[in-house]
Amino acid sequence: MGGAILFDVLSLYDLDEVYISDINGELINLYCCIRDNVDEIIKILKEYQDEYIYADTDVREEIFYEKRNHYNELIKKGFSHNSIESAALFIFLNRTCFNGLYRVNKKGFFNVPCGKYKNPKICDEKNIRAVSHALQRVTIACGDYRQSLEFIDKNTFVYIDPPYRPLTLTSNFTSYAKNDFNDDSQKELAEYVHILRSKGAKVLLSNSDPKNVDPNDDFFDSLYADYRIERVEASRMINSRADKRGPVKELLISNYEDVAERVEGC
Ligand SMILES: C[S@@+](CC[C@H](N)C(=O)[O-])C[C@H]1O[C@@H](n2cnc3c(N)ncnc32)[C@H](O)[C@@H]1O
Numbered sequence: 588m589g590g591a592i593l594f595d596v597l598s599l600y601d602l603d604e605v606y607i608s609d610i611n612g613e614l615i616n617l618y619c620c621i622r623d624n625v626d627e628i629i630k631i632l633k634e635y636q637d638e639y640i641y642a643d644t645d646v647r648e649e650i651f652y653e654k655r656n657h658y659n660e661l662i663k664k665g666f667s668h669n670s671i672e673s674a675a676l677f678i679f680l681n682r683t684c685f686n687g688l689y690r691v692n693k694k695g696f697f698n699v700p701c702g703k704y705k706n707p708k709i710c711d712e713k714n715i716r717a718v719s720h721a722l723q724r725v726t727i728a729c730g731d732y733r734q735s736l737e738f739i740d741k742n743t744f745v746y747i748d749p750p751y752r753p754l755t756l757t758s759n760f761t762s763y764a765k766n767d768f769n770d771d772s773q774k775e776l777a778e779y780v781h782i783l784r785s786k787g788a789k790v791l792l793s794n795s796d797p798k799n800v801d802p803n804d805d806f807f808d809s810l811y812a813d814y815r816i817e818r819v820e821a822s823r824m825i826n827s828r829a830d831k832r833g834p835v836k837e838l839l840i841s842n843y844e845d846v847a848e849r850v851e852g853c
Pocket of ligand 1: 588590591608609610611614730731732733748749751752768
């Protein structure tokens, strides 16, 4: 589930059960550690912050790459799950890397270069504690999205935030996890959404709108032909080129009415 939607939903509704999942083990470890070990995470992040903030640019770069190597070593050794250190490193790298990206190579190693933020907030204690509080009653699972099937029935609202379909051949940023999410994966996901719909669940899915670059590209319009498809303006937060960060259309695909008002602000 997309983090922004999750926290919006948690703040608005008193739900009986909430289940989130992702295939990225490091991301799930982060969510679990923030939920269960918030004091330890904050303690480590404060140390990282003191080490980084007072260093000059060259030393900052050294610290970044030393921590990135260490993070990848933990992944290599299989120590990145159930690891508070890994979770703290995840946040450190996210706050100090180029544009706050999360990207891994084919081997699953984090490969985003050092960023140039003057004063990154490495330990945002208030926010991390608020997130921890919100997650207390959330079931967090690592795995393929299909594993959620058993949790879903006619009373479930499902939000799916898959890797976006790249708008152009050169913008194929889909590597949040080491498996690539290609057009066949998007089609398999649509099959799964149809199954959820047949169970009676309310399903909402977001994705990029191919019509931003090719008005004749009907990929999602035909995949979800009998769904409600809304095109909403979204300012792209992540793009390596500042001039490309303007509003683009994105898709909200659902099997029920009136979603745009509620989720547009997320
Ligand atoms: C657009 S990102 C969503 C961001 C993230 N969910 C968040 O916290 O905001 C797409 C997510 O889909 C996940 N993903 C890719 N393939 C998956 C699969 N087969 N099953 C479950 N999650 C998958 C990626 O690991 C990535 O985190």
